[in-house]
Amino acid sequence: MADIALSGGSTEQLVTSDGRPLKASLQRSLRQSKLKAAGLVAIPLLFLVVFFVIPVVDLLVNSVDDRKVNEYFPRVFAEFQLWDKKELPPESMYEAMFLDIKNAEGLAIGKGSTRMNYAQSGWKSLMKKSRRKFKKIESGPYKEAMIQSDKRWGQMKYWQSLGQMSDRYTAAYYWNAVDRKYDANKSVIMQPENRQVYVTFWKRTLLVSLLVTVFCVLLGYPAAYLLATLPLRYSNLLMICVLMPFWTSLLVRIVAWMIMLQQQGVVNESLVGLGIIADENRLAMMYNFTGTIIVMTQVLLPFMILPIYSVMKGISPVYMRAAQNLGATPTWAFIKVYMPQSLPGIGAGVILVFIVAIGYYITPELVGGKDGQLIGNQIAYHLKSSLNWGLASAMGVILLVAILFLYWVYDKIVGIDNMQMG
Amino acid sequence: MALPEYTSTGQRVWHYTYLSFCAFVMFFLVAPLIVVIPLSFTSGAFLSFTPEMLALDPEGFSIRWYKILLGDCSDAVVTTVCTDKWVTGFRNSFLVAIASTLLSVTLGTLAALGLSREHMPFRKVIMAGLISPMIVPLIITAAGMFLFYAKLNLVATFTGLIFAHTALGLPFVVITVTSTLVGFDHSLTRAAESLGSTPANNFFKIQLPLIAPGVISGSLFAFITSFDEIVVVLFLGGADQLTLPRQMWSGIRQEISPTILAAATILVILSVVLLTTVELLRRRSERLRGISPA
Numbered sequence: 001m002a003d004i005a006l007s008g009g010s011t012e013q014l015v016t017s018d019g020r021p022l023k024a025s026l027q028r029s030l031r032q033s034k035l036k037a038a039g040l041v042a043i044p045l046l047f048l049v050v051f052f053v054i055p056v057v058d059l060l061v062n063s064v065d066d067r068k069v070n071e072y073f074p075r076v077f078a079e080f081q082l083w084d085k086k087e088l089p090p091e092s093m094y095e096a097m098f099l100d101i102k103n104a105e106g107l108a109i110g111k112g113s114t115r116m117n118y119a120q121s122g123w124k125s126l127m128k129k130s131r132r133k134f135k136k137i138e139s140g141p142y143k144e145a146m147i148q149s150d151k152r153w154g155q156m157k158y159w160q161s162l163g164q165m166s167d168r169y170t171a172a173y174y175w176n177a178v179d180r181k182y183d184a185n186k187s188v189i190m191q192p193e194n195r196q197v198y199v200t201f202w203k204r205t206l207l208v209s210l211l212v213t214v215f216c217v218l219l220g221y222p223a224a225y226l227l228a229t230l231p232l233r234y235s236n237l238l239m240i241c242v243l244m245p246f247w248t249s250l251l252v253r254i255v256a257w258m259i260m261l262q263q264q265g266v267v268n269e270s271l272v273g274l275g276i277i278a279d280e281n282r283l284a285m286m287y288n289f290t291g292t293i294i295v296m297t298q299v300l301l302p303f304m305i306l307p308i309y310s311v312m313k314g315i316s317p318v319y320m321r322a323a324q325n326l327g328a329t330p331t332w333a334f335i336k337v338y339m340p341q342s343l344p345g346i347g348a349g350v351i352l353v354f355i356v357a358i359g360y361y362i363t364p365e366l367v368g369g370k371d372g373q374l375i376g377n378q379i380a381y382h383l384k385s386s387l388n389w390g391l392a393s394a395m396g397v398i399l400l401v402a403i404l405f406l407y408w409v410y411d412k413i414v415g416i417d418n419m420q421m422g
Numbered sequence: 423m424a425l426p427e428y429t430s431t432g433q434r435v436w437h438y439t440y441l442s443f444c445a446f447v448m449f450f451l452v453a454p455l456i457v458v459i460p461l462s463f464t465s466g467a468f469l470s471f472t473p474e475m476l477a478l479d480p481e482g483f484s485i486r487w488y489k490i491l492l493g494d495c496s497d498a499v500v501t502t503v504c505t506d507k508w509v510t511g512f513r514n515s516f517l518v519a520i521a522s523t524l525l526s527v528t529l530g531t532l533a534a535l536g537l538s539r540e541h542m543p544f545r546k547v548i549m550a551g552l553i554s555p556m557i558v559p560l561i562i563t564a565a566g567m568f569l570f571y572a573k574l575n576l577v578a579t580f581t582g583l584i585f586a587h588t589a590l591g592l593p594f595v596v597i598t599v600t601s602t603l604v605g606f607d608h609s610l611t612r613a614a615e616s617l618g619s620t621p622a623n624n625f626f627k628i629q630l631p632l633i634a635p636g637v638i639s640g641s642l643f644a645f646i647t648s649f650d651e652i653v654v655v656l657f658l659g660g661a662d663q664l665t666l667p668r669q670m671w672s673g674i675r676q677e678i679s680p681t682i683l684a685a686a687t688i689l690v691i692l693s694v695v696l697l698t699t700v701e702l703l704r705r706r707s708e709r710l711r712g713i714s715p716a
Binding site for chain 1: 433440448450452453454461469470471529530532533535536537539540542543548551554557559560565566568571585586592596646650657671674675689696
């Protein structure tokens with residue numbers, strides 16, 4: 001900024017040469033500097049908000065949005081508020097349903113009945129059939145005529161299921177994602193036994209992530225210790241072994257594991273060749289739970305080794321020597337002195353591996369077979385195949401919240417800024 | 423690690439058990455990759471080592487799968503499909519990766535310049551926002567983009583795919599460039615300014631040459647991220663957006679032939695080259711900035 005003219009007395013204000021108070025002048029310069037910085041960040045940030053943040057936040061909207069079905073059947077949901085829900089609805093509600101179906105466009109009926117089918121299976125076919133049959137019904141009373149056209153119109157469960165959709169926003173998809181649903185009075189009950197599927201996937205996702213994390217610690221900790229204690233010449237070479245898979249395409253590694261683990265694969269051939277297992281007892285290590293665990297462990301192992309290694313690099317060997325000097329056995333010194341100091345590295349590695357593991361999709365899809373599928377695969381299935389986007393979004397949001405919580409923990413332990421990229 | 427003279431037998435046994443365990447871990451990490459490369463030169467049609475290969479018989483080896491990969495069908499065997507899809511995949515992957523790298527490098531460098539200014543408001547929040555694509559699992563990113571890009575008519579277009587990959591590559595550029603800027607001496611730009619340099623001139627003549635290693639390694643990260651990316655492509659890509667990973671994906675799911683291994687070998691070589699470049703650049707940058715290499 002401009003050069004500063006200092007005036008004598010302490011009571012007088014400091015001014016710059018152009019006569020402005022120094023304080024204001026500095027503030028202006030600070031503001032300009034802030035604006036410049038913000039200006040530089042603005043475009044990248046805007047890009048990211050439009051093409052990444054909004055799409056992800058939009059999932060949240062999708063997962064609670066029930067406005068569409070309310071728009072498609074306006075009369076029905078208006079009448080629904082007045083119904084006592086104890087016995088079959090009055091004639092006025094039948095009339096509302098009749099008019100809504102008759103006046104709606106085919107597409108709206110299709111979409112609306114798909115949503116209604118999530119609440120009570122059977123709605124879709126009922127709607128389809130009724131749309132055809134209602135053409136014959138000229139005038140009221142509608143109740144009799146509708147029940148005659150299809151006896152499902154006389155069943156309470158269909159009418160009651162509307163209660164799940166009567167609000168513009170719903171938590172039904174979230175309950176569905178954990179195998180629960182609303183009953184007619186909007187209290188939460190379990191899904192029927194044969195439709196309880198998702199809790200299994202959540203549990204399996206947690207189990208797989210935990211197992212993979214444990215295996216990564218067991219394999220990674222000793223390896224990291226070796227890397228940290230070897231002379232630089234050798235450890236650099238071994239570091240390549242750790243970084244190589246880190247930088248190779250995930251698909252390449254999956255193909256590689258297929259060659260290794262399949263029935264006629266390298267591992268089985270070697271075991272048979274060495275006479276360890278009989279030819280007819282070849283191990284099934286691919287397209288099942290085991291396959292998912294083995295491949296995910298290898299894929300995520302560098303995420304465990306690198307943080308542990310970087311912490312171990314900072315532990316001075318002096319402590320170990322001192323402990324042994326004071327009479328500890330090497331093992332005891334390691335457990336009491338070295339291990340506690342390496343804990344932050346383990347903590348970082350564990351959280352990192354766990355976070356990456358629970359969001360996995362590609363590996364289980366390709367090598368998981370039937371019993372190795374995780375929640376990520378369910379999200380993909382409902383997005384691409386069953387087209388239940390609300391449910392897929394709800395699962396995604398639950399997963400995301402869990403991951404953000406874990407990152408918050410990670411940030412508390414290590415700090416996001418210290419994230420290593422290998 | 424030579425053991426001292428005074429170690430007991432028990433300690434020796436323990437020490438060698440430990441070393442062999444570590445050897446196993448290292449083997450576990452690289453073995454799958456080592457297997458891929460020789461097997462891509464098989465003359466057989468299956469993903470297993472033939473007796474000829476194990477006997478090192480030249481008959482057992484061939485480059486036919488590389489020919490098929492390049493769309494040359496003269497050596498193709500009946501059991502496998504020979505298409506030009508691999509070539510298309512390579513081309514599309516390169517196009518998408520280059521376009522998204524250019525975009526993410528431009529945007530990421532701008533952001534990094536802003537973030538490393540002295541008076542950046544909300545620095546921590548903005549930084550967290552910019553690296554969030556790295557944190558959110560790909561399946562969630564892909565799901566969100568799939569549903570939202572449909573509203574913008576960007577599903578099944580190259581534009582949509584490039585924007586998606588740009589977002590995914592951005593964090594890498596931001597992180598590498600900000601870390602190069604940490605050691606940047608701002609008095610250099612102030613000196614230039616006092617000598618009458620314009621901000622643009624300042625950037626291209628003074629800052630960019632100094633942070634170039636960071637920018638280049640950031641762009642390599644962004645490139646490989648896009649080039650290898652499969653999840654978002656599966657959701658956003660239409661029939662035309664056939665990239666190499668997508669072709670590999672359908673190869674793995676439908677007909678497993680050694681062509682996939684040939685493609686995989688090329689990818690391994692590509693990532694080794696990129697990794698080496700990044701490492702060399704990092705060392706050069708540290709040397710330039712006077713930070714001694716670790």
